[in-house]
Amino acid sequence: MQKEFAYPHFITGGGRRLGLAVIRSLLAQGERVVMSYRTFTPVIEALMAEDVHCIRADFTQPDTVSKMVNTIVAEYNGLRSIIHNASDWGSETDSEDLNELMARMWQVHVAVPYQLNMSLQSLLLCAAHDLNQATDIIHLTDFVAEKGSDKHIAYAASKAGLANLSLSFARQLAPKVKVNAIAPSLLMFQEGDNKEYQQKALKKSLLCLEPGEQEGVAAVQYLLSSRYMTGRTLALDGGRHLA
């Protein structure tokens, strides 16, 4: 199979909300995109029709992850970025088996991002050499990685692990690859969030607003355009750390 020469962005969990918004912003810039999805929906079908390379992978099923890695390595000579967006916001109250919950949180938020960074870093380095500019790894973490969460304990711990990956990979891959994190506290509510929950969540920050997915898109775009940031976290939290 002829290898593709344009260096695409690779984003995980691109089928909805922030991941999908990031894809749309990259396509609008004329960039090529490879994405992973877990659930096939009409959105995925539409992205395929727009020449987005959509690869199915459930991060709790290692064989689907390995197959995805093999596909990317076989079809591309380099990657412009890896954006780790896929996430499972698991909670202790919704879980009957806490060992399974912790294992799943670690798998989705730490083990697979680690595997992808280790397996695909040569493609990032190759693109950086050819483009003569640094390429990027971006981890979507969470405000609670630093502060903890009493309702999403395993989730918060796994996001802290993901945040730590940013530090290690920033050391390992500099100067050819920049590695940063984005830590939102609130970007957008879930459809099922009731008014009482939303009001309580909004009051946790100084700015008391739901910024929406474009706040996250702007942060991704900043990191991709920055020439001098690595090993850092962009905190998108409305001043919650001071509230």
Ligand SMILES: NC(=O)C1=CN([C@@H]2O[C@H](COP(=O)(O)OP(=O)(O)OC[C@H]3O[C@@H](n4cnc5c(N)ncnc54)[C@H](OP(=O)(O)O)[C@@H]3O)[C@@H](O)[C@H]2O)C=CC1
């Ligand atoms: N929304 C917010 O306010 C906040 C978001 N964040 C972080 O920002 C990022 C984007 O948030 P948001 O858009 O709300 O995320 P969502 O929870 O809406 O979507 C996450 C994506 O991850 C995918 N995913 C979930 N589990 C798996 C799995 N086991 N294997 C593969 N993919 C999986 C989903 O795939 P599919 O749809 O195909 O099932 C989905 O597309 C996440 O990392 C999140 O933790 C942090 C703080 C606040």
Ligand SMILES: Nc1nc2c(c(=O)[nH]1)N=C([C@H](O)[C@@H](O)CO)CN2
């Ligand atoms: N994977 C996800 N992680 C998180 C989500 C989400 O919808 N998906 N949402 C939040 C909330 O914004 C929470 O911080 C306040 O309601 C956190 N992480």
